[in-house]
Amino acid sequence: MESIATSIEFQMSLLLFLALAGYLLASRINQSAVIGAILVGLLVGPSMLGLITYTDFVRSLAHLGAIILLFVIGFEFNIKDILKASYGVIGIIGVIVPWIGGYAITLLFGFDLASAIFVGTALTATSIAITANVLKEIGMLQTEAARAIIGVAIIDDVLSLVALSITGDLVGGSISAVSIGIVLAKAFGFIIIGGAIGLFGVSRLIERMDASNLAKKYPEFVFIFAMMIAFLYAMFADLMGLSGIVGAFIAGVAFEGVGLRNSKDVREGAEYLQIIFASIFFVSLGILADFTALTPEILVFLVALTVVAIITKVVGCGLPARAMGMCREDSLIIGFGMAPRGEVAMIVALIGLDQGLIGQGIFVAIVLMSLLTTIITPIVYRNWFFKGEYCTYEQESGNT
Template identity: 30%
Template sequence: MEHFEFLYDLLIVYAVAGLVVFAFQRMHIPPVVGLLVAGLVVGPSGLGLVGDQERVQLLAEVGVVVLLFTIGLEFSLSRLKTLGREMLAIGVPQVVLCVAVPTLATRWYLGAWGPALFTGMLVAMSSTAVVLKILIERGEVGTPHGKIAVAVLLLQDLLVMVFMLAVPLLSPEAGEAGWEGVLGQLGLGIGVVFGILIGSQFVIPPILLRVVQTRNRELFLIFIFLFCIGMATLTAWAGLSLALGAFLAGLAISESEYAHQTLAEVLPFRDTLSSLFFVSVGMLLDLQFLATHLPLVSATVVAILALKFLAVAMPSWLVGYPLRTGTLVGLSLAQIGEFSFVLANRGMEAGLLSSDDYQAFLASAVLTMALTPILIAFGPMASTGLERIPAIQHLSEKRRSRRLADEPALPTESIGDHVIIAGFGVAGRNLSRVLQGVDIPYVILEMNPDSVRRLRGQGQPIFYGDCTKAAVLEHAGLDRAKMVVVVISDPDATRRAVRMARFLNPNVYIVARVHDIEDIDELRRLGADEVIPENFVTSIELFDRVLVEYQVPRNLILDLIDRVRSDQYQILRAARPVRLDMPFSLAEGAGVESCLIPEQSPAIDQSIAELRLRSLSGATILAIRRGSTDLVNPDPEIRLRGGDVVVMFGERSQLDLAFTLLAPETDLPPPQGRHRSLS
């Protein structure tokens, strides 16, 4: 009967979670917040619908193990290398500041360095799930602030394991055990970690290869879960956390050829069980505590948002990124992350957090996550407001003038009729290569200072600068440029760049790339001569290839592409079929078939003229493939040989009749699937 009660609890949890997440999705609130609210609804502070919370939390613990396993799977050395500079220059200062400031601020209140340092560790984490989801929806992952956010989040995810490892050392019990006990426990833990990593290199791959060779999906999945849970159990036995072992197991497989398949198999379990973890966290939130300590929670939320904003924005500005980029990435990472909940649970078990402190943390963390979409949407307006502050405006202008003064002057002979490329991602690089190949002069404006230094050393005419600023565009020779091509990933910056370029030079030809079709008309109003939606360009390439394969006349395809581009893709934006003026149907008409001449064919040693294939069947021989040689428009006197492939043209009935003459023993399938229409 107890089992039925537990199933009833799970049914209630997932039903309420589904309804709340669906409602929050309509309001553009992150799903993680919805899961926390769902836990609040079903928990004792809400409606009290769940009776056996311990079992739900036990299953949620398995969700944490699977979650950390997938995090390990998604790590790779190549990914760390590409984001290494941002991780070190911005991510490390962010973590240090977010750990140090709360530690110093709470030391007097908590009365010991261990709990104070643990508080800083909780604050340092930001939400990978919430931030990446919002950035992807807004199409901003490829922007400068999107790349910085990904780098910082990646570093934080990596440090989760370090923080997990530090929890037992910070607990009051560690001091009671003495340094010998602490060092002994730490040594055992490190030994287990190294043993797992070494075994993963030399023991697991051969076993996994044997499992994969069986081509048994169930066996593969069983082994993966056995490996994950086994490593988690081993680290727990060594006095570390279950999550650390799961992370190491994922990390061990991440560089193997089985990583992608493993991730695909585990993802459904991760999403299901990790959602249960966030619900279980929400069940622990005490509404009565929140009501009675609202001033404390509100002050904590404001302090966390301010600290985390400055901890990311300031290093970004100091490294060389503009005020706008630092502001956007600072607001994006100002919340408490989901892994802080995992840490908080460990802290409660280790005695680092009291019940009241835990409740204050939960309430503050949930509120910061709920505010994240609002902060990110407010980012462009906030950066514009900061730029208007006289002191900041003065510093920005002084910094920009210093940078422009350090830039080498453009040679006068190459400055006329040039192209200004704003943004040097994949599209910008490809365009510069084409322009270089046809000797068209160009100038590149890029916001990544590291890329500018590297490419300047390679001889590229690239300059550091914000293409939305008048001084930067003037320095790039906008008054003498023939064209400006804006290929940056930030939609708001694209609009500002187009507006500024048109204001400074009414005669320059402006081309802008956008991700969202809703931006087309607005950019045209702001002054863009040509707006290229990225998805629609891909669509043109797709239907071009498909129609060519179906042998639609090439001139009709080119005419359709011209019509699509001439009216700014209005044909594709309208929700109606795109019609081609074809006086025929693709499903009917003539087609092309090829026939292999078997050794027993009566056509062997007969010439094309002697076969009289056209007069007997109506089909025409277009070519003969003999070995590696193609005989196009073959001479009528050529004699057929066994193994020749005859390519014929005709209607379906004619081609079927020709098959019976060339290969009479062939059992022809229904004609619908065999003929390739030429129409």
């Protein structure tokens, strides 16, 4: 008979209890709920009390949380907002600079070439789930800087996965321009084609459904269909070699502007799901980290890696944004907004460990670096950029 401690009911109750504790802690320290959830995860996870571990069940719920979160974030954006040429320039430089930084710092600490290449690849990643959620919390999701962060982060995600796909070949000394081209074509093809199908096909289908007698009889029917589309897009993104959260985001963008008269509001329903599962996602990031695996040497490397991870994104994304005509504050907001590596780099690290490309020490350093960059950005946002008035001159004049 299944014990109470391992039952789904108990684990779900425990995770939601931890999420609530995260909100209480965040209110105490006047920080984002994201920070509170991660810190609570650290407290109860292997790093401190060891009361809960990163099980398959936790991983599955966290994955659902990331997908639903980006689906909801997508409602705030138009597809044109994430396809600007300037975002492409910022994204490319924002991948190259961190890769060079990660590669150089790893070699400097005496690790082998394979580890250096992989750490560089891990540093190219960006977790838009973290930054987007913080911007949503503080009501800044509609700013030009927020739109740039989302657009650039999606491009970064594509380029990071391209880098990951060729890392093994690069370590082995063999690399093919054809394979790189195929990965890029699939990635951008999915974003463009998936976005077009969503905007001109799925969104219109949903409006027709809403006008049908079926929707009038069952107002929840359209909402269920919309969530099905979100997970389908996430699945197809995975099949194309992209992160599932990018697919969910594109699905959310496709629903932007859809008007419903007879059906339950899709955005409102998705936001309720996000409250539950995204909270678990943020708690899981704290649970995943394990400070007990640190050695003195790895600790020093971790500090250096974290500093390099932040500086290379701030410089690699902030300077190009400034060169594109954005104000100094917006440029810094974009740079720091791209700094969280979050679950993306953690997944990359796990792949590297499974493939034998990195050792346990490098794995722990990447995971904890991801966690630290995830914590630092919301603190910087709340206590620096958005503590007072935001770009007052920009709001008054309408200029960037």
